[in-house]
Structures are given as C-alpha cells and as structure tokens.
Amino acid sequence: MQKRALGRQGIIASQLGLGCMGMSEFYGVANDSESLALLDEALELGVNFWDTADMYGPYKNELLISKALKGKRDKITLATKFGIVRTGENFANRSLNGNPTYVQTACEASLKRLETDYIDLYYLHRKDPATAIEETVGAMSRLVEQGKIRGIGLSEVSAATLRKAHAVHPISALQTEYSLWSRDPEDEILATCKELGIAFVPYSPLGRGFLTGQIKKFDDFAPDDYRRFSPRFQGDNFQKNLELVKYIEIMAGIKNCTASQVALAWVMLKGDNIFPIPGTKKLKYLKENIGSINITFTEDELLLIDERFNKEAISGTRYPEAMMGSLNA
Numbered sequence: 001m002q003k004r005a006l007g008r009q010g011i012i013a014s015q016l017g018l019g020c021m022g023m024s025e026f027y028g029v030a031n032d033s034e035s036l037a038l039l040d041e042a043l044e045l046g047v048n049f050w051d052t053a054d055m056y057g058p059y060k061n062e063l064l065i066s067k068a069l070k071g072k073r074d075k076i077t078l079a080t081k082f083g084i085v086r087t088g089e090n091f092a093n094r095s096l097n098g099n100p101t102y103v104q105t106a107c108e109a110s111l112k113r114l115e116t117d118y119i120d121l122y123y124l125h126r127k128d129p130a131t132a133i134e135e136t137v138g139a140m141s142r143l144v145e146q147g148k149i150r151g152i153g154l155s156e157v158s159a160a161t162l163r164k165a166h167a168v169h170p171i172s173a174l175q176t177e178y179s180l181w182s183r184d185p186e187d188e189i190l191a192t193c194k195e196l197g198i199a200f201v202p203y204s205p206l207g208r209g210f211l212t213g214q215i216k217k218f219d220d221f222a223p224d225d226y227r228r229f230s231p232r233f234q235g236d237n238f239q240k241n242l243e244l245v246k247y248i249e250i251m252a253g254i255k256n257c258t259a260s261q262v263a264l265a266w267v268m269l270k271g272d273n274i275f276p277i278p279g280t281k282k283l284k285y286l287k288e289n290i291g292s293i294n295i296t297f298t299e300d301e302l303l304l305i306d307e308r309f310n311k312e313a314i315s316g317t318r319y320p321e322a323m324m325g326s327l328n329a
Helices: 032-044 060-069 100-114 133-145 159-168 189-196 235-255 259-268 283-294 299-308
Strands: 003-005 012-014 049-051 077-082 084-087 093-096 119-124 149-155 173-177 199-203
Touching: 012 077, 032 060, 032 283, 060 077, 060 100, 077 100, 077 149, 100 119, 100 133, 119 133, 119 173, 133 149, 133 159, 149 159, 159 189, 173 189, 189 199, 235 259, 235 299, 259 283, 259 299
Parallel strands: 049 077, 077 119, 119 149, 149 173, 173 199
Antiparallel strands: 003 012, 084 093
C-alpha cells in the first residue's frame, strides 16, 4: 500500500482509503464492535485514510471513529465533512449551510465528537446556494490558521466553483462520486484537479456495491437500505444496469480477480492523484479491495471497459430527483 501526497498542503494518505458512512447508516444494520475491529485491521493493512462526516448518523459515525482513533491518532489521515444539516423526525429533513459562522461551529463540534485537536482534511459536504463559495472557503481558511484543520476539501462542486475556491485558499481535495457507472468527473473535474494540484477522492467507486456483482435482485436490500430509493436500483434501470456488470465479470475472469477489483483498479489507474474511498463493513471485502492495487490493464482492455460503460449505457440518475440539484454545484 503506497502512501502519497494528497494535494500540496503536506497531507499524506494511503492510495486507497476507507469510506466509513455505511458503518453507521444507510446500508443496513450497524455493528459497532465489528466496525471497530475492521478499522483496526484496515490500519494494520496500510489503509490509513478514513472518511466520515457529521451527517452520518447523524453524528454516530464520528463518535464511532473517535473510539478507533484512541492511541493511534497520528497514524490516521482523518477526513470529515460539514454542510448538510439534518433535522426533524428521524433526521429526514436536509438543508445546506455554508455560512462562515456555521463553519466554525460545525468544525468545533466535530473536533469534540472525534476527540481530536485537528482534522487532516475538512470538506464542505455540499455547496450552500445561499452562500458564496468564497465566503465559505474563507472561513475554512481561518480554521487552517487556527490549527484545527490541515487541509480544505470540497465535495460535489463544479470545475468553475473549484477554481473560485482555490483562488481564496489552496484546496487539498475534491470528493465526488466516480466509478464505471458515474463518469461525469471526466468532463472537466479530473483535468482541473490535475492542473491545480488537487487530489481527487472518488466516493462510491464500486457503484454502491452494484459493480461487485454481488447484488442480483432488488430484494437483496434491507428495508432501510438507501439503495431502495436510488433510481439506478429501481425497475427497468436495475435490470439494464445488471447487464453491464457482466462485462466486469468477464474482465475479472481474464485478470483472475474479482469484479470489485476490476472496478476499483480502473478508478485508480485514472491518475496518481486519485484516492478512492470504497466503504465496507466486512474484513473479507476490505482485503479484496486492497488487492485491487495490484491489478493492471492493457490499453485494449481499458478501451473495452470504457466503451461498454459509456454514459449513455447507464440507466437512471445517481440520486432521487430532489437531491440532484446539489451535485456539481
């Protein structure tokens, strides 16, 4: 497992990270003891780049991570996020807040929950349409000055917004969904990140588990699983997308590996500044994901994969319609 510079602000992270969201919400029943054991093993295996957010739970995931940090904080490159505010019954209502005053309050609350003096990478989870990105990033830059965060990250913003933010304070990382079936970052984002020296952090690099080949029918999802409400997993979209996974499985047979390793390796081979953060709750899948760092492709193999998974081949939007407006903001 290689450690690489994440951006240009002195942050070093494992080339493959770990998305921790599913340990606390959205993907079935949580088991904190199993998750803590997984986090310990991840660190032993060299995966030290951990990703959480205040809205996961909400708050539960940061509290879980705080337990795993004890006695090893200096070994972890810790990323968390703010900006999505959840309220109401079962925290079902969501709003966006990038107000400078809230930036400071949210960071201090995360530091307290995580029981740490600093956050390595602090993301704006989604851009607040009511607040100029320059104002939000300006407030985040003051957190850097205070020593509370080491680097600034943005999530799901456009290339134009990224440039505006970077002009205020150097951005260390941009996090956006990117995988074989979510390829929008290839339009502008990947090139912009490379030009500006910004790390690109793909979340859901395994298509929320779909690209692993393990999901065969809609009923595989638990009643409270987020994917039941995602258009790509519903009706005809599900079946059309399932047909595409066959091509990954064919390539996996050629490479003598698993479908998930093919999908992850494809993402990592798109650039040295790319740090995918696949999420998992199982040690078996953690080790499988790590194995993807050894997979390579010929130019012809990459061309075949790219052709099969072009944008037009994917059925359904990434999120329900109500949530699509906050993407690529």
